Amino acid sequence: MDALQLLPSDRNTSPAHMAPLAKLPVFWALEGKSAIVAGGSDAAAWKAELLAACGAEVHVYAEELSGTFANLINQDGRFFHHRKQWSPASFEDAAIAIADCENDEAAAAFFHAACRAGVPVNVIDNPKYCQFQFGSIVNRSPVVVAISTDGAAPILAQAIRRRIETLLPPALKSWAELAHSIREKVNAKISPGAARRAFWEGFVDRAFGAAPETQTEAELLADAGRIVAQAKPSSGRVTLVGAGPGDAELLTLKAVRALQAADVILFDDLVSDEVLELARREAKRMLVGKRGGRTSCKQEDINATMIALAKAGKRVVRLKSGDPMIFGRAGEEIACLEQEGIPVDIVPGITSASAMAARLGVSLTHRDHAQAVRFVTGHSRLGDLPEHLDWQNLAEPRTTTIFYMGGRTAGQIRARLLAAGMAAKTPAVVMSAVTRSDEKRWIGTVNDLAEAVEEIGVDNPILIGIGQAFSVALSKAETRAQQSDEQAAEIRMRAI
Template identity: 40%
Template sequence: MDIFPISLKLQQQPCLIVGGGHIAYRKALLLQKAGAIIHVIAPEIETALLEIVQQSAGQYVQARFSVDLPLRQYRLVIAATDEADTNQQVFIACEAENVLVNSVDDPPHCRFMVPAIVDRSPLVISVATNGTSPVLSRQIRTQLEAVIPHGMGKLAEFSGKWRAAVKAKISNPDKRRIFWEDLYASPLKEHVFNDNLVQADRLIEQTLNEWQQPKGEVYLVGAGPGDPELLTLKALRLMQQADVVIYDRLVSAPIMELCRRDAEKVYVGKARSNHAVPQEGINALLVKYASEGKRVCRLKGGDPFIFGRGGEEIEELFAAGIPFQVVPGITAASGCSAYAGIPLTHRDYAQSVRFLTGHLKEGSPELPWSELVYENQTLVLYMGLIGLETICKKLIEHGQRSDMPVALVSKGTTPEQKVVVGTLQNIAAQVSEHQIQAPTLTIIGEVVRLREQLQWQERAEA
């Protein structure tokens, strides 16, 4: 994070703008809305800007900027001239006095940025790009304007009126947060939006009087194969409200960034011969945290019910009487094959698809080999990289063509995705040659031949 976002209270605080033109006028409008006392120094000043200065009880000094100006009297300074040298002088002088300074459209000479703002006072949302793309910030602001109801400001003000009473009743901050989240999911918002404040007061008072210790719950959430944009809306909502996130090795860093920032995060990843926490320990953790009244997000790569051991976990939760929800995710088979340009089924090549796990048991995978040797069928192997050579040999021994196409999709749907195509005869040798690493999905079948013409992801990135 290159910049640290803060919100400044500038009511009745002196702020200085260096410059008297239209750029200075635009910045003065924002400071005026924040209630600042606006001072301007410039050789000339626009009439509209002068009016703002006078309305704020500020002063206009008709002069050029001087480094001898006493800057510590100002909460912040904005350099808004069209002279780069002057703006640089303002920055250097403010830095020497430890005064916050912004030089308009000149990021290297800024100690703070003025973001694009969505104003639903007292709710204020800001969007900033560290000065790299103000136009992009404004476009994002426009999108937010369209989806955030204007009544949100009234809801924030209403909530502030009740904040002290809620805090007195519910002293624990985590439990208090749950109270507000549940309340905002009730009809309260519509009452406030429609100015039915008597009903809103009655609802919050009743809810507060009837409030009880919240019960813990577990969310088994499929995080998909890696691309955060493949998350479902429900997955994102539950990730944002969970008190604890228990996640595995296949959950990508960008997806973890979308979890609630102050949630406790517990890593329980499994790699071959290296289990950070055994499955029994994971089950116990889910029960432990939920029994403490916490909302627990068990975040799994792919889908919880496709080689994700989600069934084992909910059996444990059911036995312990813990409520739970299951949120399906895009499994690696569909996500990785799509991003590799390989359809798992096709009228001309495959009328069925079979998901298998390639985990070895005592040195050999236990698979129904005779059922797998079928011309118009696609095989998808999860976790089959280590045993790939053995799997290919077994399929050939049981009658599969040695030239049957095979694709390896490593780190699918992520920027590090790598796809290698071969045949049952030669694909194992290409693992070391192309430095293929886990997690890798193996696709076996005639549909692999379609990749050459359907690799849309590579073309989109070219």
């Protein structure tokens, strides 16, 4: 792999390391083991039911039980009610101990007794006497999702659980059970590697659809046989993935899946760390940044690297900021890969123009203002404006025009548009780092474009929007400025 000279960078290009965790998430096998629950309250009943659902034999120590707890014990043979208080002997052979205590003194006594017996302990709603915590649970067992906020915001954990509940269909339980039953058969048919992963990725595609039917297992095993028969040694592929403008929540589901399946990720300098965090942790990351005015990889080297990796059997993701098919040089990369017989998939992303419109709350094709929208590059290979732009058409007042990468040519863009007859007061917007934490924006008119770019700076790529579609944004900005001036004047009057 000598094709690509890697760029110097402080970005982490090695497989991702785990960020700090407040607590270690652990899924604990309790089938057939003894569990202690001290207390007869409803809160204790809920924890006892959870333990029993995991297959534990639950020993309940309480002289009195709530109605809820009494009904639970009467209906389930996995509970053993001891009508007395717990004692040190209660912890013998226990795998886990939980208590609902009336005060800190009782909590401390239970906690220290459990610790002396070497039994992991949790005192309900008393974090200082807990060696572990319970998360909010989404149950599609054997698929189980637990959410924890480390006790900081239980209501947030509940909200996250509700969101996840809507994403995981009930049928997922049946698919997970099916996966468990066929795993050994599939592993016997398909050796570890790309072919086996391809089978399970196909399985996942089906798992988020309708519930499996009687013949589904036979169909899946037949698929496994076909994958083995069709597999070619060291057959890799490349997927061009649009990373969007920066906000990881704007990634498509297909983009996330591609990142999760990648062996190697070649990413642009503009791809955010939040997006990279969604990639498979074992994937190798290679920065192939291409930034105006900075040291960049040559396109020929990037092409050669993709080819070499794919021919070595790797699943390569070429991760591009925005949409790879809009000013992303995707055409050159696709042609190069196809010439070498390498399969190429394309996953579109949200382009910066769409993100800018969303951030400003404007429609680029508002029917009162524009009948067309144009995406135009603001610089050529030589770093100047492209030679063959039709400025008369670009100055047409019923069109919205978005200039990509126009920061260093903003003054020339202004001059050419005005010379072509565009009104100096035509609304214009300049934004950089769209959707990111350091996003900057300016709203004004074409006449002030050069000064606007100078104010925002060109450290990040500049996006320039021009046209009457931005008139609403301009009106709002002028209103805010007027209100700000009035408030400042009022403060000055009070000071006098």
